[in-house]
Amino acid sequence: MLSALRREMASCTLRMGAVASSNVVVAKRGLPARGTKPLPRNLWDQRDLQEQTGGEYTHQPLRVKRLGGRDADTGRKVNQHIGGGVKFDYFMIDFHRRGPTEEGATYDERILEVRRDPNRSAHIALVAGEKGKRWLLATESMRAGQIITTSGHLTENPLIGIEGNAYPLGSLAPGTMVNCVERYPTADSEVFVVKAGTAATIVRHQGDFVVVKLPHKHEFSLHRECMATVGRLSHADIEGKIFGSAQMHRRFGYKMSSGLFHKKDGYFGRKVRALPPVRVLDTPPEPAPPKQQFTLTKAQLSGLPAAAKMHNLMHAGYTHREYPQ
Amino acid sequence: MVFRKYKPVSQWGKQDTRIFKAILNARNARKMPVFRVPDAVKALGVKVHDPTLPGFFDSEFVQRTEKDHRDFSQSDVTAHPLYSDTPCRLFEGSEPMSDGVDQACVISKAVLRTEFPDEIMKNALEEIDEEKVRDAILHGERYDPTLEKLPRRFDPVLFWVKHPRVHGTPVVKRGNIILDNLFRHIIFSAIGKEKLKPTQIKFNRDEPFSTTVHSAPYFLQSPLVIRGQPHLTALSVTHTTPWASKEDVELTRDESIASIAPLSPLIDFGSDHIYNKESVVARPSENLSLHSIAWTREQSQKYPWTSEQNAANAVLYTFGAAMSEAMKRGEKSLAESPVVSRGIQLVNGRLDLVAVQVNTLDLSQKEEKKNIVWLHKGVRLYMTKPYFEQMTEVEELNMDAVTKLSALLLS
Numbered sequence: 181m182l183s184a185l186r187r188e189m190a191s192c193t194l195r196m197g198a199v200a201s202s203n204v205v206v207a208k209r210g211l212p213a214r215g216t217k218p219l220p221r222n223l224w225d226q227r228d229l230q231e232q233t234g235g236e237y238t239h240q241p242l243r244v245k246r247l248g249g250r251d252a253d254t255g256r257k258v259n260q261h262i263g264g265g266v267k268f269d270y271f272m273i274d275f276h277r278r279g280p281t282e283e284g285a286t287y288d289e290r291i292l293e294v295r296r297d298p299n300r301s302a303h304i305a306l307v308a309g310e311k312g313k314r315w316l317l318a319t320e321s322m323r324a325g326q327i328i329t330t331s332g333h334l335t336e337n338p339l340i341g342i343e344g345n346a347y348p349l350g351s352l353a354p355g356t357m358v359n360c361v362e363r364y365p366t367a368d369s370e371v372f373v374v375k376a377g378t379a380a381t382i383v384r385h386q387g388d389f390v391v392v393k394l395p396h397k398h399e400f401s402l403h404r405e406c407m408a409t410v411g412r413l414s415h416a417d418i419e420g421k422i423f424g425s426a427q428m429h430r431r432f433g434y435k436m437s438s439g440l441f442h443k444k445d446g447y448f449g450r451k452v453r454a455l456p457p458v459r460v461l462d463t464p465p466e467p468a469p470p471k472q473q474f475t476l477t478k479a480q481l482s483g484l485p486a487a488a489k490m491h492n493l494m495h496a497g498y499t500h501r502e503y504p505q
Numbered sequence: 506m507v508f509r510k511y512k513p514v515s516q517w518g519k520q521d522t523r524i525f526k527a528i529l530n531a532r533n534a535r536k537m538p539v540f541r542v543p544d545a546v547k548a549l550g551v552k553v554h555d556p557t558l559p560g561f562f563d564s565e566f567v568q569r570t571e572k573d574h575r576d577f578s579q580s581d582v583t584a585h586p587l588y589s590d591t592p593c594r595l596f597e598g599s600e601p602m603s604d605g606v607d608q609a610c611v612i613s614k615a616v617l618r619t620e621f622p623d624e625i626m627k628n629a630l631e632e633i634d635e636e637k638v639r640d641a642i643l644h645g646e647r648y649d650p651t652l653e654k655l656p657r658r659f660d661p662v663l664f665w666v667k668h669p670r671v672h673g674t675p676v677v678k679r680g681n682i683i684l685d686n687l688f689r690h691i692i693f694s695a696i697g698k699e700k701l702k703p704t705q706i707k708f709n710r711d712e713p714f715s716t717t718v719h720s721a722p723y724f725l726q727s728p729l730v731i732r733g734q735p736h737l738t739a740l741s742v743t744h745t746t747p748w749a750s751k752e753d754v755e756l757t758r759d760e761s762i763a764s765i766a767p768l769s770p771l772i773d774f775g776s777d778h779i780y781n782k783e784s785v786v787a788r789p790s791e792n793l794s795l796h797s798i799a800w801t802r803e804q805s806q807k808y809p810w811t812s813e814q815n816a817a818n819a820v821l822y823t824f825g826a827a828m829s830e831a832m833k834r835g836e837k838s839l840a841e842s843p844v845v846s847r848g849i850q851l852v853n854g855r856l857d858l859v860a861v862q863v864n865t866l867d868l869s870q871k872e873e874k875k876n877i878v879w880l881h882k883g884v885r886l887y888m889t890k891p892y893f894e895q896m897t898e899v900e901e902l903n904m905d906a907v908t909k910l911s912a913l914l915l916s
Contacts, residue, residue, distance in 0.1 A: 288767035308603045310769045431665045
């Protein structure tokens with residue numbers, strides 16, 4: 181749960197591969213200066229969230245610190261054109277819906293409220309059930325008063341899922357549109373498809389794995405026990421909405437991006453590439469090793485090998501010989 | 506704002522420094538008499554330690570004092586006199602009931618009536634002076650001279666605007682003044698028309714109450730604690746007559762309580778280890794029975810509750826008050842004369858009028874007789890203005906709400 185919360189903040193769109201944190205500005209609005217894969221946006225302070233909640237889930241609105249595109253460790257900017265604006269209340273989203281694995285048994289919840297969330301693009305839904313209340317990402321047709329169910333049972337024959345309900349991938353028929361797809365069948369894994377108006381499609385079943393086509397057409401082979409919610413995410417018309425003014429843009433924490441004109445180089449332009457082969461996500465990645473803090477001496481910082489590693493004042497006439505009496 | 510004719514002088518210069526230094530030097534130069542242990546202390550035989558001696562701070566006396574002093578000890582929740590190993594389910598009116606009144610009815614094992622009985626409505630005051638009611642409202646909204654700093658304003662549309670902080674009467678205090686005035690007007694009118702004896706009802710203000718319910722099916726393992734601090738607690742010299750007759754109570758066996766599936770009725774309760782195991786009521790030593798409680802709720806600017814949630818809040822508080830009275834009397838006494846308590850909640854110019862009749866303390870048996878809740882929810886009393894605006898005259902006054910309130914109080 182803890183690491184899920186930690187990851188939840190940073191993962192708004194698909195990220196692949198390890199992203200090295202650097203002390204120089206490497207990204208613009210979550211996109212790297214080179215390449216196409218989005219980077220962590222560093223919008224909210226995950227540690228502050230962890231401290232406030234103690235790692236427990238809460239449906240209460242929270243006042244989480246905003247990082248303004250800065251690295252949480254060094255405090256330096258890693259993400260350009262992000263920062264400032266109004267601090268909105270933060271709602272924790274539960275991306276991992278788990279239900280009973282027995283056949284026919286479901287965990288039912290009622291939708292109490294569907295509302296906008298300034299912190300993410302899709303609408304969010306407050307649901308209440310036997311175990312309490314939680315916020316979920318709302319699918320297109322979710323309305324207050326509806327009952328949604330969650331089942332963890334892997335059916336023999338694939339089902340045609342009902343929108344808003346959550347099933348294991350292995351239970352859903354090919355062609356089903358899904359969102360909030362777990363990468364691994366663990367409750368702390370990141371999820372695919374959280375952006376407003378998007379959905380992944382189930383392509384085929386292969387033994388213990390299910391091939392899912394994400395909105396950007398890449399295909400992933402995920403374990404069939406990974407949970408997913410049926411339907412397309414709400415607020416699809418966000419693409420057509422505009423902030424209306426530069427000032428409103430800034431209120432939401434985005435800074436203007438105008439500056440010195442740079443001529444486009446060869447990295448720009450349309451890329452016509454073949455889709456990569458299906459990527460199989462079978463084992464969760466190892467957790468990152470704990471961070472170490474140490475200080476290097478000037479000699480170590482020089483990076484020179486043994487003989488060349490001389491004193492930094494040697495050029496200025498510093499010698500090792502003893503001073504005459 | 507307080508009107509200031511002159512700005513206070515905030516200058517601080519070298520002359521001030523010179524004067525203050527001179528004062529300090531003079532004070533330091535002043536000789537104090539040598540301290541001698543008073544004879545009275547000597548006579549007590551108390552050991553006196555001299556802190557000017559070397560090694561005083563290493564002495565066992567100082568070490569022990571530091572160890573025992575509460576400022577040096579870690580706060581331990583288990584040391585609290587009201588600490589209990591079993592956590593309770595706590596209702597304090599801070600979290601809205603997700604399923605509204607139905608959920609409150611499930612918790613209190615009650616059937617809901619949305620109209621007051623005709624016999625009760627007959628008790629209402631016929632002629633209520635509208636001007637007096639207007640004045641009662643304006644007393645809280647306009648005439649009260651309180652100048653407290655009011656909360657930060659939040660505008661959901663212009664969410665980025667930082668509004669200037671204004672001073673005035675807090676919303677809860679306004680509402681409490683209005684409730685005070687309405688109660689006084691109704692009670693005095695009833696006394697004048699000989700519907701009520703002058704010594705029949707006694708009032709306590711801002712008296713805390715706490716009720717602990719241990720009944721199955723939900724609160725057997727960990728009890729339900731309902732606690733609050735209503736502005737008005739009315740206590741009656743005699744037991745109030747039940748609203749529903751014995752026959753009506755028997756008929757509740759066949760009625761079903763509203764279903765809130767798939768929600769659990771317990772999801773909105775908090776949890777705490779520190780609570781009163783016994784009920785806390787106003788004037789426990791006097792032989793009085795609880796008549797009614799009245800309080801004001803302030804809506805959150807960002808996340809206002811719905812009228813259902815407000816009504817559920819009123820029902821649960823009134824149920825808690827009624828249960829404390831019923832537990833005082835006991836289950837056997839309930840069979841003869843059930844307990845009726847009334848609750849009045851004022852939220853944003855709307856009244857939630859509740860009456861709860863506790864017919865049984867056993868909340869587990871669904872087939873047995875049930876408690877009864879009469880509820881008028883969200884009855885508009887007057888049209889409020891936002892807390893940062895000044896009301897000059899009462900708009901959309903609804904005298905029907907006052908009539909219902911009088912019927913509730915004089916039943």
